[in-house]
Amino acid sequence: MTKIQPHAITVYKYRIFTTIVRRTTMITTQDYFIHPEERAASLKGYTLPAIFNEAVTTGGEGPAVFDGTRLRSWHDWSHDAFALARVLQELGVSKGDVVALHLPNSWEYLTLHVAIALTGAIMFPLHMAYGELELRVLLERASASILVLPASHGQRDLLTLGERLLTTLPSLQHLFVTNSQAHSGIGTIEALLQQYAGASPQPVSLSPTDPFVLLPSSGTTSLRPKICIHSHDGLLSNAAAVASDGNARAEDTIISASPFTHLFGLLSIHLSILSHGRQALLPGWGTERFFELAHQSKATVAFAVPAQLRDVCLHLDTQPETPRLHLREVRTGGAKVPSSLVADIRRTLGAGVIVQWGMSEVGAGTFTRPDDPPEAASTSIGRPVTGAEVRIVNENMHDITNGETGNLLYRSPSMFCGYLKDERLTREAITTDGWLRTGDLASFNTDGTVAFEGRRTELINRGGLKFSAVEVESLLVDLVQLNQLAIIARPDERLGERSCLVASLRSGYSITLAEITTHLAAKGLAKYKWPEELLLLNELPATPTGKIARVRLMDLLQVEDQK
Incomplete structure (x- = not known):
């Protein structure tokens, strides 16, 4: 030996000469608050x-x-x-x-x-x-x-x-x-x-039911971290369903701009193993580095969040001499994907677009399919992965089916097994009949696909008129001047809340609030949804996966207001 x-x-x-002492804190199936034995028949083993x-x-x-x-x-x-x-x-x-x-x-x-x-x-x-x-x-x-x-x-x-x-x-x-x-x-x-x-x-x-991966929830805090426990069978059966629903191919080379420390990136690993395909390793984001590696590896499938894909499309528009990539498909998620970005991806990359919604608790939750009509990726986050279900409910937990916006519930045999060492948070997140309260807002399209309407925390109530910050943001992403952006609710003595656009600019550009409202007016957005304030920062705080960290941004603005 x-x-x-x-x-x-x-x-x-x-x-070095110590061995790991056996501890009562070792994680086993006894630490599950949602037991996989209850759903094992629906998984792959x-x-x-x-x-x-x-x-x-x-x-x-x-x-x-x-x-x-x-x-x-x-x-x-x-x-x-x-x-x-x-x-x-x-x-x-x-x-x-x-x-x-x-x-x-x-x-x-x-x-x-x-x-x-x-x-x-x-x-x-x-x-x-x-x-x-x-x-x-x-x-x-x-x-x-x-x-x-x-x-x-x-x-x-x-x-x-x-x-x-x-x-x-x-x-x-x-x-x-x-x-x-x-x-x-x-x-x-x-x-x-x-x-x-x-x-x-x-x-x-x-x-198959043994613990496999721990993953901090995207909604976690340093004061009380929410750590999701996933079993082998749960995560891998989820990936297998994605591979089947998405027609994964053994000849594909996947390049993931998403970190493997996130379930979106980890999915790319599991897809390559399940399909016996290949991977191109991108250690960190950089537009030119992405193009170089994608060319060298002849990558055919890319995993990337919307902000990264905007960089890619802008690069191709401003540097048209760049050789085209071999991508046949782009899988994106992590934020609402505007229809303008979907159109730009298809125009500049010539690739199909798969839009995915997921959470640390569920892995890949819903997504559009390769054979969906072209408009599906522009108007929806698709349908649940095979074996999963979604509901949209009102505050009284009654189902909404008429296209109105409500609370998105999700249930799947491959979901997480609970939050580590926190039964109370797990029970708060899961209904007695197994539905996860996602905290997201959604509606059903007439074809049965799900339209993502943002987080509950992203609703702005202006004088009793409520609207989603995400809706407004999706209409601003095609402004080339803006690098990062977020619509944030600001307190207002008369209206309760008013809308503020916080943004960072691309190098060499400038913009005014009047230019922004003119842009939104041209798109037909109701005036009460227009931002009434513009704040420009050098950089907006972001989560590890590239999303705007809204809570940190709001805290930052509160500190600025107090100066």
């Missing part, structure tokens, strides 16, 4: 090691991953994942332990995702945009025993941050880094892969 050498993996030598092994058997030495410099095979992926799984086991990692990944889209993320599953442990992906406060609270809440992060990221010294976390969080036993030159006392994933090349993990009995 190969032994781990202290110099290869330790950050603090006094920690998947585990990640099983579907990955099938893909490796089929793909063999064929291409699986392109990172911009190197094309790696399915066997390469398997060998590295097996080696890292054995490392984790040597350190005492077993079923129920939590391994946190604070990593960009990378080869290390892919291999660790499989390696963690091979040990029966649970992956806890943490967005690269998180600061020390968010990392500390989430790691402590999940009792994570291992943390993997880059030595640095952008201008951030993550190694030093990791060392602080290691010495101050009782549950955290080991720290590993990537993208670092090995030196005394600091362990790297690269060194471990060299040392354990050819190793295999000890067999682990794994059930």
Whole structure:
């Protein structure tokens, strides 16, 4: 049996010789508040090691991953994942332990995702945009025993941050880094892969209902984080339904501009494994970097949020000499997708557009299908993934079917299994008959598709007339002057609330409130919905997935008002 050498993996030598103490906080199916046994008949019986092994058997030495410099095979992926799984086991990692990944889209993320599953442990992906406060609270809440992060990221010294976390969080036993030159006392994933090349993990009995991934909810706060627990079968059956409904192809190469730490990005990994396709690794967003990698890899499917796709369309419009991509399909979501953006994607990229709605609690919830009429992507978020259901209800929980806007409820056998260590929040989110209160507003189109109308928190009440901020924002995204934008409710003594547009500008552009209202008038928007104030900032606060962080923005405006 190969032994781990202290110099290869330790950050603090006094920690290397400890094993992970068995804890009552280990996560098992007993921590579920929504039990998968009640819905197992509707799922596929998947585990990640099983579907990955099938893909490796089929793909063999064929291409699986392109990172911009190197094309790696399915066997390469398997060998590295097996080696890292054995490392984790040597350190005492077993079923129920939590391994946190604070990593960009990378080869290390892919291999660790499989390696963690091979040990029966649970992956806890943490967005690269998180600061020390968010990392500390989430790691402590999940009792994570291992943390993997880059030595640095952008201008951030993550190694030093990791060392602080290691010495101050009782549950955290080991720290590993990537993208670092090995030196005394600091362990790297690269060194471990060299040392354990050819190793295999000890067999682990794994059930489809076992915990698979922890994921912070997009509505979480540092004061009381909501962490979703997902089982193997739940997430993977969801991905399998997406693959079937969306006609995923083995010959596809997927490029994800969405981080793998988000379920939208993680879905791209699972789709490539289930379809035996390929991936092109984009470690971070940059329009030119996206074009370069997409060209090199001949990517055929792209995952990207609307803000990124606006960058892509603008690039092609302003630099028409750019060679066209090979994309046949663009999958987008994470925010309302305006019809003008759908039209621009089709015009500039020549690709089909799939619009998806989802949440950390559900994965892929609803989406348009490749064979839908062209207008579906412009007017809807499609239909529920096969096996799922949606309802739209009023405040009294009565169903709305006449096209009016109401509260969106969602139910699926592949949903999360509850919020970690928080039964009360889980029960508040789920009705007694299993419907998730999403907090989103929606309506039914006449063809049965769902139209997204924004979050309940995005409603503005101007003198008793209520309207959705998202509706107004969707009519402003084609203004080339605007880089980021959000319609925010501002207090008004007479009206209660009035509408304010907060925006950042693209370099070299300017804009006035009069130009904005003229633009909205030309589109026929009712005057009471027009913004009555314009505030320009250098940059709007954003969530790790690129959405405008409305709560932080409103707090920022409140501070400015008090100055």
